Amino acid sequence: MALTVFDKIISDRGSVYAVSGGPVTDRAGIDAMLAELTSTRRFAKATHHSWAAILDEPLKADDGEAGAGAIILRMLESEGLTGHLVIVTRWYGGKHLGGDRFRHVIGAVRHYLAHRPRPGGGN
Structure with missing residues (x-):
């Protein structure tokens, strides 16, 4: 399996969110998946790529x-999802969202967890 992207899933006051992810086994895999995501012009121009993964230890980055x-x-811990990277991307729309930005991150991760491809093709 490779990188799965759900684009333009949330819009609020000009900000737009996407969520992406896929299985990873090490930090190099995380870096490769982030590089793959940002290799497209649209994602390269995003304001934030916040992410987390649970490998041998929990890893995360806010990216601003x-x-x-x-x-x-x-959310990954409560789902028990290890060996998997989840990236929430935001394009800042010019207006501060305050605490709503956390609600949108949660909504994006929920969307990913509900719709991500499963090994063997089952959902």
Whole structure:
């Protein structure tokens, strides 16, 4: 399996969110998946790519969206999803969202968890 992308899933006050992810086994896999995502012009121009994965240890990054990586990580932990990277991308629309940005990160991760491809093709 490779990178799965769900684009333009949330819009609020000009900001647009996407969520992506896929299985990874190490930090190099995380870096490769982030590079694959940002190799497209649209995603390269995004404001934030917050992400988390649980490998041998939990890993996360906010990419300027303070607290977003921790939210993603907590959701992966509660789902018991290890060896998997989830990336929430935001294109900033010019208006601050305040606490709503956390609600959107949660909504994006929920969307990914509900729609991601499963091994063997089952959903």
